[in-house]
Amino acid sequence: MSDLCGYCILNPPRLQDDLFEGLHFLPDPVVENGEYKAFADVHGTETDDTARPSARAQEPASERDKTLKKLLVATKVRNFAICRECGKWRVVYSPKKLSPAEGRSVMRVQEELVYACGNPLFHAGVYHNTIIVKEGINCNSLMESAYYAGKRMQFVDVCFHCWDTELAENEDLTHTKEGFGIVCPICQTCLEQGKPVKTRNALKVKKRN
Structure with a gap:
């Protein structure tokens, strides 16, 4: 506890000093030989966030991206979804122009702050494989070029x-x-x-x- 911290002075820890000194912040993930080290091996050590999965600028294509790759093209762009965590605009793809009901479903995903980079737009249900986003991305990934292509939609x-x-x-x-x-x-x-x-x-x- 810092003697210069006003918050700590007004709100001193309630634990005994020896227990308080033994507390540690949760560690960042650490990679060794291509695998993440166990929590017990890094707890209490100095770590940084360079191995954080979402810090990787380029994610490999997911299995669903590979399976649905014919949909992930500029001529299938129908809308966009905003990530609830980073605020980036991600392209929504579908075989055909979205019907009013489909458009409302996408809007509902936005309103409920459900979508985050790297996840499906719809985790299950009738739209799971027909209204999709690219999943091989994370919050550090750049905007998709298809957003600007203007083949079917102009944003x-x-x-x-x-x-x-x-x-x-x-x-x-x-x-x-x-x-x-x-x-x-x-x-x-x-x-x-x-x-x-x-x-x-x-x-x-x-x-x-």
Whole structure:
């Protein structure tokens, strides 16, 4: 207990000193030889969050992603879902345009704060395999390029890195848009921080005679 901590002074621990000194914060996960160490082996030691599963920027495709890969394409984009933990906008895919009832079901998932990155949109039921999101992602994963493809749905432009709606505009970005089918938006802050402009589908430039 710190003598400088006002909260600790006003709310001193009720345990005996020897018991209080033996308490430890819950440790972060620690990987050794490709496997997570047991809780008993890391409790009471200094750890950091570098091995936290959700800190991995790129997750491998889940088995469901592989099974349903024909749905996870730009022409099947129907809506988006917002993660309740990180706030990122994740693409919702379906074979056909969502009916009013299906749209209400997706909206209900949003209202009840059910969806989180890496999970199915519907864990069971009739929509489990027909209205889906990509599951091989986590809260550190970037926005999906399919969000910006505009094949079937056009959404509000948000920054590819931080999903801010205040976006940068300059001559370099305009020139980049002339050379690619998809140029994901980027905000001024991320641009100034040196984050890259995400592009896809380079356009063929006709050679001048």
